[in-house]
Amino acid sequence: MPSSLLSRVPDRLVPGVDIDTAGGAPVPPTGRGDEALGDIVRLAALLCDAPAAAIALVDGGWFRLEAGTGVVREALPRDNALSERAMADPGATLVVDDIPAGEARTIPIAGGTARFYAGRALCDAEGHPIGVICVLDLVARTLDARQHEGLEILARQAQRLLELDRHARQQQLELTEHRDMTRALEHRATHDTLTGLLNRDALAQLRQSPQALARLAAGPYCLMLLDIDHFKQVNDRHGHLLGDNALRQAAAAVAAAIRADDVAVRFGGEEFLVVLPSTSPASAAEIAERIRQSVALLALPFTLTLSAGVAAGDPSRDLPEEVFQRADQALYRAKAGGRDRVVVDDTERVDR
């Protein structure tokens, strides 16, 4: 590299050497961590023997810096900017040898204000200008043919990089959308739309899930069946909409009373099933009682009550179906005993 060229290389290119900051502190390396665009502006500065170079993209009324060397502003207004003129003729490089004071917006660079500007539009895949690559100097001067051609080549490379980046971001966006849609579909397939609780399909899946089965097999658990009382009358007297609202609120009361490890399912129209791993019958009865009380206090134009049946399961001797049967029988007894109550299964179990 000729020494004259080296002397003009922006100081920031030389590690550990501070740049002359008379025109303001140079902005740190920029551009979404895009090393490649940074390399292009450094190369443009080297090639054109200029102390400053930038790639700036249009963002509303601003040119926003994507990558720069020897520049001191993150953004400059588009209004009356030389880069705006460069964008007006995308096929050509705009070279302003000596920027007349007051004619164009001043461009601050490290060490002062730019007097020389050479810029070329960067276009998107459809050929629409989206920004510029430019080199700047503190003194009046021009570009030779070799620099002219080099800047044109660098502009093409910058365009390709920006297009690749746009493409990568587009793909990322599509991937995210696809993932969100898949999640939404999965959620819809396993959750009840009215109450947001798990549905019976999800329960069937859980019964196939080794992790869920392992959690149940870890120790004594409880099964709880909750059934809203006289719900047919609620619908008949207050209408289906209010009935739906009551169901939603009752489900929320169930969800609020259980722990993260418990599983609540909308098992039937007005019936909920809750699986409580590692829970004693006394604790399960307490939780059921709490749900019963909060449902009775719901802000509805009528009092809603529910009945609950609780049964304990011991994975070493009970099949889940048997535990379910016993919870169902306990629920039946709660209904038969006058409703609005919790009954815990107390049937004798024979060891196998």
Ligand SMILES: Nc1nc2c(ncn2[C@@H]2O[C@H](COP(=O)(O)OP(=O)(O)OP(=O)(O)O)[C@@H](O)[C@H]2O)c(=O)[nH]1
């Ligand atoms: N509004 C509304 N009603 C529902 C929904 N699903 C089921 N139901 C109603 O729930 C009622 C259940 O009635 P039944 O099974 O006779 O039981 P019940 O009236 O609650 O009486 P007990 O359980 O014996 O206390 C029926 O009228 C169903 O139409 C729903 O999503 N929304």
